[in-house]
Amino acid sequence: MLKAAYLHIPFCVQICHYCDFNKIFIHQQPVDEYLASMKKEMLNTTSRFKSYEMETIFVGGGTPTSLSENQLNTFLNDVNEVLGNKSVKEFTVEANPEQTTKEKIAVLKDNGVNRLSIGVQAFQSSLLKKLGRTHNREDVYSTVAEAKAAGIHNMSIDLMFGLPGQTMDMFKESVEEALSLDVPHISSYSLQIEKKTVFYNLAQKGKLILPEQELEAAMYEYLIETLDKKGYKQYEISNFAIPGFESKHNLQYWNNNEYFGIGAGAHSYVEGTRRRNAGPLKQYMSLIEEHGFPYIEEHPVPITEKMEEEMFMGLRKQEGVSDQDFIDRYGRSMFEIYKEPIQRMIQKGWLDKHEGRLFLTKDGRPLGNEVFQEFIGVVLD
Template sequence: MPKAAYFHIPFCVNICHYCDFNKVFLKGQPVDEYLTAMEREMFNTIERFPYESMDTLFIGGGTPTALSAEQLDVFLSSVSRHFPVSQAKEYTVEANPEQTTAEKLEVLKKHGVNRLSIGAQAFQPSLLKELGRTHNASHVKKTVEEAKAAGITNLSIDLMFGLPGQTMEMFKESVEAAMELDVPHISSYSLQVEPKTVFYIRSQKGQLNLPAQELEAEMFEYLISELKKHGIAQYEISNFAKPGYESLHNLQYWENNEYYGIGAGSHSYVNGVRRVNAGPLKKYMNLIENTDFPYTEENHLSMHEKMEEEMFMGLRKRVGVSCAVFKKRYGVSLMDVFGEQISKLKQNGLLEQEGDMIKLTSRGVLLGNEVFSEFIGVL
């Protein structure tokens, strides 16, 4: 039974060159009608799949803070009508620095939002322009200061590495700038060139100058080491936090727990079934209007698929996968199911066992995808 819910706001003032999430330009879109459709999906979903309690709520995008203060107020009010906001341990909103005003932050705080995920990505004007971002370093600093002033102190900064034209010095500069903001959480991802993005089109034309893989690995190792010096520990491959500030919502995914997904293009995992919502706004709203639910795909997971997901999601966490939890969930021993793969990865120095936990070694963290692939399609 889900204890987490994700809400998707697909609107963006501009489209970033690397982003393959479901999104549309804000201008001219039926924003109010879309928010109404989302509320109807909330009502129908909870009526069909009731919850007992909710631990985390997460509003992502797109750009949630592209909504006006009034639209945010309307939307967050609708969330409160269907989900126990006051009960949530963590209530996160993704924020673009240049669109997150003090007025909008007051609206977020009024509705119980207690965590902000701020899309900084980099701090150099040249890199931000390369990414298609429209903010600058001062916007990030202002957003952090105004969020703290509004009483939202659980803040996360997104950083990217392996970017076109990015040097090691640039990345060090960005990490230092993020540390100066004094936030308790950092999410940092290497650039993935995804289909249907500006970067993909440029790469197909041979016009994307990416750092060498060795330099990208050097950036990642520097990140881990430098954040550790500041008391910010790596708790998942791409996520770092001071003690007590780990993302509770994302841990729901990595621990293979169930969750609701509300909005165009959202994914949900309820009663052992993974569902995908229609992405295009018109199709999403038409499905809500005519069938009550916007699903375009339903995948009923087999026990084997669930066990595979337990491994390649759970191993992303630095603490790893618990043998006892695996046995309790699936009724079989982890080593009976995946003993061959685990032994091979141990021999290769990619996995290790510490008490009840099977986890990545330091080398395994750098070669995570190689490890995860060992558990896919083997049953």
Template sequence: MISSAYIHIPFCQHICHYCDFNKVYLKGQPVNEYLSFLDLEMQLTLQKFPSDIVKTIFVGGGTPTALSAVQLDVLCQSIRRHLPFDQGEFTFEANPGELTEDKLLVLQKHGVNRLSFGVQSFNNDLLKKIGRTHTVEEVYSSISTAKAIGFENISIDLIYSLPTQTLSDFEETINMALELDLPHYSSYSLIVEPKTVFYNLMQKGRLSLPSQDKEAEMYELLMEKMHKHGLHQYEISNFAKAGYESKHNLVYWNNEEYYGFGAGSHGYMNGIRRSNYGPLKKYMDPLKERTLPFIEENIVTKQEKMEEEMFLGLRKIEGVSKQKFEHKYGLDVKEVFPSSINKLVSQGLLKEQDDFLKLTKQGKLLGNEVFQSFLQ
């Protein structure tokens, strides 16, 4: 049963220096036409892959809040018309400074109950360096307006290991973020991806990044500060008050199926991972013929599903349940991955605790190495 949906809005008022998601500058783009084809994609997809209920919806980008209030209303009407969503988690990504009161009221009217703000830093100089156009003052203002309208489930994203960022600077960002007393925080280390401004600068030797040791110090500081503030770490990059964990993201980490709508989006339906065309014209052209805009379809083998179960599930702090793994695949996880598990345990990166295989403290610091070891 497919019970979650991701919807991609590829438009941005500006392009951040680190972003490699599918996006285009908003100005001059066929936004209304795109929303019309997005509506059609939802209709055609639900006809082909029906679902009784959708429990989580996540609208990301790009920047969904770059749309006007009228366009947001059109988008939300499409979502509510086609997706069987009654009660659950309905999240919109937002940029500080863009989510005005009229837009918030539109979202609230359609049942959006969770906001995820891309804050990244509480240092105005650093925000400029990474290509963000909002200010710290706009972060406070946007969150204050959202709270006043009645939004309680608010999350913010932070990035660390940014160019020229120091440990003390990141500590100040964490402190200022925690002063907002929000129920959820996500924080990721910077990854320099191809086809980004930062990648081009790095190729020219003009990107000054903190060392790996400094990055590890920032992550340890993050975990310590969040714990002291009463936020529990439920995934390697996510912290929440009890009951405010991201239900949508847990769908990914639990290796469950979900719809993916919009240009460049990915979905996982009926055992097949599908990806849509990214360029707007290539995305919209098949839909003109009432054909779904898939660029790629991959049937996931049982072996691949088990590998994904491990490298996604181990992101969760609780880890992977051996019992659930066996129930899902009919095999003992320790017999499927004997050498990987034994090696990681002997290296002190993985531990067995009751029914779970989970990362150790050192394993969290070297998570990517752990995850890679399950890819055959």
């Protein structure tokens, strides 16, 4: 049974230089009309696909906290009316520090939001400026303090490494500052240069100077060792949590479970089919009005692709993939289907197996994408 929903708010006050998610500058946009279209999509989706019992809800963007207090309240009311129920265990909203006011935090709390994912990325003003971020370190501290005062203690901090101009000392400082905030979850990702971003255009012109790969690898190693000493367990390649505070919603993805995707540009996975929503606001709202659904792509996932996704999503987790779970889903052992790639990766020291589970080794974690490629395109007997 489907247990998760992702909802996309594409509006931003400022467009970050690295972001390739579906987003749009909020000024003079039809925000209220968009939120009304989202409610229609929620209603139509739950009417069409009835086999669900929501356990996790995640509101991402864009910047959900770019909405006004009234808009945020209306939207969250709609979410609770259509999707919310007593079985929801984790209700997360992404928050930008400079837009997450005390009043908006009260709105979040009043509407059942019990987890914040705070986009910090770095604590140095020079790096934040390069990233196109508009907050400062004081905004981060005040957001965390005000959330705790409101009774929201389950928070995650996002950090980035491998940034232009970032030194090891800078990254160490950011990690130490994040730890000082005493939040139970930290996510940290290396910078990826994506098309249609400011950073991509700069890189094409040779104007984006990034740290050497050795330095980036050293940052990742420092992150793992430092957070482990502080009691944060690395439960996924880029995610660390005090035990019990792992992201229940993201685990739905990594466990290859199905989920609703609501909003412009959102993706969903329901009844064995992946669907992609229209990204541009006008197209999204027109499709909702004319057809009830905003799908521009529908892909029934064949069994071979499901098994591939099971492997490369599951291997992101520290605990890896359970062969028994694989057999229960697909009727065959992963050690039989992927015998050769598994042997190759074990010989290289990038994979290991124990008690029916397959997982990345310490050496394999930084090379995850190379390992995942081994499971794509394997011909089944």
